[in-house]
Amino acid sequence: MPLLALGLAKLFSLNSALTAGLVLVGSLNGGQSSNLCTYIANGDVALSILMTLATTIGATFMIPLISTVLLGQSVNIDAAGIAMSTVQVFLIPMAAGMLLKRFASRAVDAFMPLTPVVGVVSTCLLVGSAVAQSSSAILAEGLTLQWPVMLIHILGAVAGYWMMRFAGQDEITSRTSGIETSMKSSALGFLLA
Structure with missing residues (x-):
């Protein structure tokens, strides 16, 4: 993705x-909204979560490295901030969801049909707010x-999908990879920009 960004630039x-900025976007980790989109698209949500977690951890050292190699300038990353954000925005909600599913499965099952709508509206509001601040x-x-x-x-979506297909992966895995590859962490991008 960073090389694709440089080529497009x-x-x-x-x-x-x-x-x-475009190379930074290409270097960003997967966004948490990719997990929601994977769920809506009937993808492999567990794989999506693992990919988001892995790219989030990797972002702490890969973004400075990629920016230095491709742009000749380093982008400083607050590794502790990313770790705290990952815990707050990713791990705590995931653990809470798992606990709720385990101990209150009826309530969770009743609420599940609403989760895509709530997730999409919440994501649109959060991303819309960030875009509005930079609209000019x-x-x-x-x-x-x-x-x-x-x-x-x-x-990114096309490449993520077809690379998995050419590697012999099934439709669900390929769809998940395409979604995960194309959807970036707008929160981290906004903070770094």
């Missing part, structure tokens, strides 16, 4: 600041910025 002749910069760059950002996510 060159293709669209982005300036150095936008190139750095996004609109000022126009399609020069919007096309490469859109393409990195679309091409």
Whole structure:
């Protein structure tokens, strides 16, 4: 994804600041919303969670390395902050969900049909808030910025899916990989930008 980002930046002749931003997007870990999308798409949620967790842990040292190699400048990462965020936003809710399912399965089963709607609305509000705070910069760059950002996510999904298919994986695993590859942690990206 970082190399794809760099290629798109060159293709669209982005300036150095936008190139750095696009490479940063390509380097980001999987977002927690990918787990929700995997659930909605009938993918392998356990695999999605493991991929998100692995890329989140890897982001603490890979983002500075990738930015140094591809851009010649390092991006400082707050490893302790990422660890705390992972615990708060990822591990605690996951553990709470597992405990609720174990000890209050009837209540959880009754609520399950609503979880996709609640998850999508919550995600839209959170991401929408972050985008709104940067809307003037996004609109000022126009399609020069919007096309490469859109393409990195679309091409990431296609690459994630087809790489798994070519590796002999089944449809569900491939779909999960495509979703996980294309959906990035908007929260970390917003903090680093």
